[in-house]
Amino acid sequence: MITERISKGGASLPLAHHLSFKTSTVDEAIAFAEGRLAATALRAPIGAPACDMRANHCPLAESDLWFCAYDFPVTLRFSEGAYLRLQVPWAGNGVTRTANADVALAPAMACISSADATIDFHQDFQQFAWRVPVVTLTRKLASLAGEAITGPLRFDAPLDLQSPEGQTLKGILVTLANAADHLSGPAGQLVLKELEQALVTALLVTGRHNHRHRLEGPAQGIAPWQVRRAEEFIAAHAEEPLTIEDIVAATGASARSVFRAFAQHRGYSPMEFLKRIRLQRARRLAESGTAALTVTEIALSCGYADLSHFSKDFLAAFGESPSAVLRRHRA
Structure with a gap:
């Protein structure tokens, strides 16, 4: 049985039963980020002592949920892709830099960004990273709005986790991660699929985007x-x-x-x-x-x-x- 890393509070990290990679060397951690996550390391410690980096990964029906703890400061540049990234910090601090904004990541502040972004992981920074295809969000938005969606879907990067909507979104995310760790079999997959759809809806309702008026405006009168x-x-x-x-x-x-x-x-x-x-x-x-x-x-x-x-x-x-x-x- 795999022994998972324990957080400072004594509890195992989220998605503990979905370990994808772990290492005690910085070089192996960078190799994983570049090979598996399609990232480029722009900054990393040289000759650093042993680290405790790990990445837990749960593939979902239409998206991918990661929990990453790098344990050392590093800057990663991610290339373009057909997905949006929701980062929900778990511990520590970081910064996500996009073409339009820099978002300081902290337990009270999440970030929605396109695949193309640069992320600074500070020492002991831990986060959820949910990658959801743009087509999945667009399809759900069309269903919720009851009309076809024309034009691209663009989100504002900052997402306040202290607002009622932000707390609800984070609650759904954590519930999804807990379900992934404790439910199995066909019935468990059904629960995960429903929670995934709830998370898609929560992101569309909570995040600020250019089609938000379709969800907030009154019905045609x-x-x-x-x-x-x-x-x-x-x-x-x-x-x-x-x-x-x-x-x-x-x-x-x-x-x-x-x-x-x-x-x-x-x-x-x-x-x-x-x-x-x-x-x-x-x-x-x-x-x-x-x-x-x-x-x-x-x-x-x-x-x-x-x-x-x-x-x-x-x-x-x-x-x-x-x-x-x-x-x-x-x-």
């Missing part, structure tokens, strides 16, 4: 007649090759009035609304799991004449391709 009439027309003819002229003509108002009303009361244009309607219908068709249905048929039935354009819009909105949704629901 009363709008000027131009908007209501345009939306009714678009919903009834979304599968047709509509133009902005068609939409404006159906309202009986000027194009300028229609665009101004949409901007003020919806925050997007009539053509953006048309795209959202088409993509929502396409997702429902893909999720139907109909065996004979193809991506091309879905695209054409939802008003898309260009298959590559459809696939690109679908991926950007929901974080996965239409073919992937079809395969999953057929299975």
Whole structure:
């Protein structure tokens, strides 16, 4: 049985049953960071005495949860990747440097960063590092908001762990780590999968990001007649090759009035609304799991004449391709 490192308080470290690597030499620790974590060491002690570095790793259904304790000061540069990183300090201090901000890591302050970042691990710094694909977050955001997500997802780096939302997020993370250490078998995997989804939701609700308004704003309500009439027309003819002229003509108002009303009361244009309607219908068709249905048929039935354009819009909105949704629901 592996003997795990014990924290100064006398308890074993989180994810103790998921040891991925441990060493007593700085050189081996750096080799692990560069080989397994795709990092580059920018600063590390030379000729240092023996250390006690270890990394515990729990692969989840859609993400990866790490707990790392380097035990010596080191600066690591991480390369680009299609994931976001949530760092939740456990002990000690550190600093994460991104293109837009430097975040001082401490037990009361976490950090959300893209894969591309430089991290200073101070002496005896310990942390959770949760790597979650951007497509997973985008797909969950679309589900929570009830609409397609267009444009990239960008978070503010600092995340206050002392706020009620931050404490809740950290609580879910710690519960997930405890479950990973104590639950096993198919039933345990079900619990981990549900906790992972809860953590994804907590990050989207707690973190500040450019699509936050989709979760905080009120449901669509009363709008000027131009908007209501345009939306009714678009919903009834979304599968047709509509133009902005068609939409404006159906309202009986000027194009300028229609665009101004949409901007003020919806925050997007009539053509953006048309795209959202088409993509929502396409997702429902893909999720139907109909065996004979193809991506091309879905695209054409939802008003898309260009298959590559459809696939690109679908991926950007929901974080996965239409073919992937079809395969999953057929299975």
